Amino acid sequence: MTDKKTRTLSELGEFGLIRKLTEDIVLRHPGSRKGVGDDAAVIDHKGFLTLVTTDLLLEGIHFDLTYVPMKHLGYKSVVVNLSDIYAMNGTPLQITVSIGVSSKLSLSAIEEFYKGIKLACNQYDIDLIGGDTSASNHGFTISVTALGTAQSKQVVYRSGAKKGDLICVTGDLGGAFMGLMLLEQENKKFNSDPAYKPQLEGFQYILERQLKPEACKNLGRKLLAQKVKPTSMIDISDGLSSDLLHICEASGTGSRLFADRIPVHAETAKLAAQMRISPMVAALSGGEDYELLFTISPGDAAAVQSLEGVTVIGLMTDQEEGHLLELQDKTTILMEAQGWNAAQKWGKL
Amino acid sequence: MTDKKTRTLSELGEFGLIRKLTEDIVLRHPGSRKGVGDDAAVIDHKGFLTLVTTDLLLEGIHFDLTYVPMKHLGYKSVVVNLSDIYAMNGTPLQITVSIGVSSKLSLSAIEEFYKGIKLACNQYDIDLIGGDTSASNHGFTISVTALGTAQSKQVVYRSGAKKGDLICVTGDLGGAFMGLMLLEQENKKFNSDPAYKPQLEGFQYILERQLKPEACKNLGRKLLAQKVKPTSMIDISDGLSSDLLHICEASGTGSRLFADRIPVHAETAKLAAQMRISPMVAALSGGEDYELLFTISPGDAAAVQSLEGVTVIGLMTDQEEGHLLELQDKTTILMEAQGWNAAQKWGKL
Numbered sequence: 207m208t209d210k211k212t213r214t215l216s217e218l219g220e221f222g223l224i225r226k227l228t229e230d231i232v233l234r235h236p237g238s239r240k241g242v243g244d245d246a247a248v249i250d251h252k253g254f255l256t257l258v259t260t261d262l263l264l265e266g267i268h269f270d271l272t273y274v275p276m277k278h279l280g281y282k283s284v285v286v287n288l289s290d291i292y293a294m295n296g297t298p299l300q301i302t303v304s305i306g307v308s309s310k311l312s313l314s315a316i317e318e319f320y321k322g323i324k325l326a327c328n329q330y331d332i333d334l335i336g337g338d339t340s341a342s343n344h345g346f347t348i349s350v351t352a353l354g355t356a357q358s359k360q361v362v363y364r365s366g367a368k369k370g371d372l373i374c375v376t377g378d379l380g381g382a383f384m385g386l387m388l389l390e391q392e393n394k395k396f397n398s399d400p401a402y403k404p405q406l407e408g409f410q411y412i413l414e415r416q417l418k419p420e421a422c423k424n425l426g427r428k429l430l431a432q433k434v435k436p437t438s439m440i441d442i443s444d445g446l447s448s449d450l451l452h453i454c455e456a457s458g459t460g461s462r463l464f465a466d467r468i469p470v471h472a473e474t475a476k477l478a479a480q481m482r483i484s485p486m487v488a489a490l491s492g493g494e495d496y497e498l499l500f501t502i503s504p505g506d507a508a509a510v511q512s513l514e515g516v517t518v519i520g521l522m523t524d525q526e527e528g529h530l531l532e533l534q535d536k537t538t539i540l541m542e543a544q545g546w547n548a549a550q551k552w553g554k555l
Numbered sequence: 556m557t558d559k560k561t562r563t564l565s566e567l568g569e570f571g572l573i574r575k576l577t578e579d580i581v582l583r584h585p586g587s588r589k590g591v592g593d594d595a596a597v598i599d600h601k602g603f604l605t606l607v608t609t610d611l612l613l614e615g616i617h618f619d620l621t622y623v624p625m626k627h628l629g630y631k632s633v634v635v636n637l638s639d640i641y642a643m644n645g646t647p648l649q650i651t652v653s654i655g656v657s658s659k660l661s662l663s664a665i666e667e668f669y670k671g672i673k674l675a676c677n678q679y680d681i682d683l684i685g686g687d688t689s690a691s692n693h694g695f696t697i698s699v700t701a702l703g704t705a706q707s708k709q710v711v712y713r714s715g716a717k718k719g720d721l722i723c724v725t726g727d728l729g730g731a732f733m734g735l736m737l738l739e740q741e742n743k744k745f746n747s748d749p750a751y752k753p754q755l756e757g758f759q760y761i762l763e764r765q766l767k768p769e770a771c772k773n774l775g776r777k778l779l780a781q782k783v784k785p786t787s788m789i790d791i792s793d794g795l796s797s798d799l800l801h802i803c804e805a806s807g808t809g810s811r812l813f814a815d816r817i818p819v820h821a822e823t824a825k826l827a828a829q830m831r832i833s834p835m836v837a838a839l840s841g842g843e844d845y846e847l848l849f850t851i852s853p854g855d856a857a858a859v860q861s862l863e864g865v866t867v868i869g870l871m872t873d874q875e876e877g878h879l880l881e882l883q884d885k886t887t888i889l890m891e892a893q894g895w896n897a898a899q900k901w902g903k904l
Contacts (some may be wrong), residue, residue, distance in 0.1 A: 215662055223662070224688060227669050231683055236647050238682040247684035249649060249702065254600050258685060260700055262653040266692040299584050300598060304611040304698055313564055313572070320576050333587040335582055335596035336607060339573060343615040344693030349653055351609055351700045352600065 219366070243456070244364050244438060245293035246354070256355040256403040257298075259290035265308075265345030273393050276315050278309060278346075278417045280322025286443065287352035288330050289421035289496045294354035294363070295439035304338040306347030330423060336436060360426075360435065362500070364456035366444045367438035373461060374436075374510055375519035376422050378469040379446055380485055383492025384477045385409070385416030391481070394466065417494045425516075432509040436500035445493040447541045451529060460527035463520035463541075466534045490531070490541070583707035591807070593713050594642035594790060595703070604710060606647075606703040608639035614657075614694030622742050625664050627766040628697075629671025635792065637679050638770035638845045643712070643789035645705035646775070653687040655696030679772060683738035709775075709784065711849070716806035718849040722869035723785075723859055725771050726734060727818040727836055728795055733826045733843025734758070740830070751880075760822045768845045774865075781858040785849035794842040796890045800878060802850065809876035812869035815883045839880070839890070850880030 217221060228242045239255075240248035263283055265271060282538075291298040303323055307316060327334055332352075340347075359405060369497035392404035406413060421441075429436065438457055440449045446468070454461050470485045478485040501522055502510050510516055523530075530538040564572060577591045588604075589597035592740075593898055595608035611630055612618060620628075633650060640647035656665060676683055679699075696819075741753035755762060778785065787806055789798045795817070803810050819834045827834040850871055851859050859865055872879075892902040 215656060215665070218662055227665070233682045234681050235681060238649055238684055241682060241684040245892055247651065254603060256605055258651060258702065260651045260653055260685060260687055260698070260853055262655055262687045262689050262696065262698055264655050264689055264691050268691055302596070302607060302700065303607045304609055306611055306613050307564060313567055316564070316576070329585060332589060333582045333584050335587055335590040336609065338609055338611045340611050340613055344615050347611065347613065347696055349609070349611055349698035351651065353607065479784065510782050
């Protein structure tokens with residue numbers, strides 16, 4: 207047995223670390239309704255809910271300034287947090303933004319970053335209410351916290367899914383990952399030959415999925431109009447398989463996904479073929495799509511299938527059945543959690 | 556005139572940068588009552604206020620792991636945020652904690668850090684409700700956000716001070732700075748001679764002020780019991796002179812401080828004498844004391860002077876009179892904003 211004192215973080219892994227750090231947390235205020243373990247924390251003041259989520263983005267881990275434009279980075283830093291509020295079926299209202307700035311960044315670079323922050327605030331009707339600025343000895347550091355609210359009865363947790371519920375997803379998957387693959391490939395070629403002109407034509411969609419993703423701000427409203435409340439929900443940041451596992455763990459269920467139902471954009475499939483990557487791997491493990499993954503009671507199937515941009519991709523099963531991916535020929539593969547670059551990026555408490 | 560595009564961040568300075576980034580922010584939600592520009596933002600939901608503040612702490616800028624124990628660092632990371640909530644006359648209730656962890660840190664080091672986080676939560680009755688964990692390519696990165704609440708009528712901003720108001724401060728000043736000077740001096744000696752044994756005896760108080768500061772959790776309650784509401788308040792993080800200037804700018808006043816009234820602890824004075832630093836400089840520009848600086852109407856003077864640990868140190872004047880420090884011989888010095896290490900550390904939006 208490894209001595210606890212000498213165990214390294216990489217041995218422990220992302221979920222092991224989070225479990226270790228949070229296992230003894232006891233919430234003492236009745237208003238702290240939900241703490242660690244969902245997309246956002248929930249604070250309840252006499253039925254008025256405040257949702258809180260936060261993300262830390264570090265240069266060299268989450269972004270590479272050699273090919274990520276500062277304005278897009280600002281925009282994305284906000285969007286990834288709003289996505290967590292939407293994943294609670296809530297409405298984001300405010301953000302705080304803290305930055306640590308290395309001396310290599312110019313004032314105009316920081317201004318571009320804030321243009322992106324403010325553009326996202328405009329697009330999503332968000333107030334920028336505070337933050338912190340600091341010098342940084344190393345890379346550019348970004349910490350965004352988003353606050354939102356939700357009707358008490360409308361909040362959706364990861365934990366409400368039941369056997370027989372349908373698994374649904376918005377939009378398409380794997381695009382952000384393939385966009386990243388393209389950027390990294392072209393950046394590598396450019397680095398080894400400064401005369402090389404990066405070839406990005408024809409992949410506008412997946413580049414945008416990676417560089418300037420959008421959060422699903424309309425799903426909650428559409429579902430409410432159909433009188434549908436998801437039984438569970440999460441946003442896809444780590445990848446479909448990993449995020450579905452989070453729901454299954456919280457809900458105590460198994461899951462069965464139908465591979466041919468998983469929505470993949472034509473550009474994602476095209477680049478995956480060129481790069482000899484399975485589009486299914488991109489969709490399952492790619493991450494950063496910021497689509498919403500949710501489950502519904504079977505009785506809500508017709509209402510949900512009428513919604514544009516929502517696809518039913520599987521169903522919840524008994525926990526003992528594990529997590530299966532059913533291929534077109536009806537054979538099944540056992541899935542394991544494998545978030546994109548999980549060993550490096552880790553995750554939310 | 557310098558071309559805007561090529562101006563560097565250091566030319567612009569802390570306050571210039573913050574002003575530039577925040578000057579065009581418009582709050583769109585009526586609930587966003589106070590945004591950038593105070594110790595915490597204020598969100599108002601039908602009279603129920605949520606206070607929000609956040610701090611980014613970066614290795615090599617805000618702390619040096621060669622002499623800062625991880626447990627103390629965790630404790631301090633929480634306390635500096637709670638201090639901002641107390642500075643709004645509020646009660647902190649929840650925090651989120653995000654960390655970026657470099658590979659040189661062991662699991663036990665991270666556990667020590669969280670022990671400090673949880674100890675602070677116990678001491679101040681705070682729930683740890685969320686956060687984010689990430690690998691870091693560089694130093695240890697900490698981002699803490701604190702949430703709190705206050706009675707709508709009890710919130711105190713920086714902007715309410717008036718000419719004639721008395722300037723008050725809790726505790727004593729300059730200790731945290733002198734503690735840091737001692738740690739840096741002894742660390743330097745140790746680095747140049749590994750056989751050297753750091754001499755820290757006799758300075759327990761100022762070391763604790765630097766390494767494990769406390770926030771003023773009882774002032775609000777004591778003032779309420781005396782039916783006193785400060786006209787303005789701020790916590791001393793940058794240093795007395797700089798933080799008083801924040802109040803004066805927000806309130807549109809000048810100020811006059813009486814040097815011999817400024818409370819300085821015996822250990823602060825002793826080390827300052829040894830190191831040939833003016834204790835007044837430590838108190839005025841040292842920062843990180845996390846005491847509360849506040850102003851009261853003259854009619855509340857007797858009530859406030861009866862409180863243990865509160866000292867009246869000056870009075871608010873007309874804006875045109877500027878910011879004066881009156882010495883014992885009645886001569887005055889014009890003060891300018893000079894936060895501790897301001898060029899490196901910068902400040903809150």
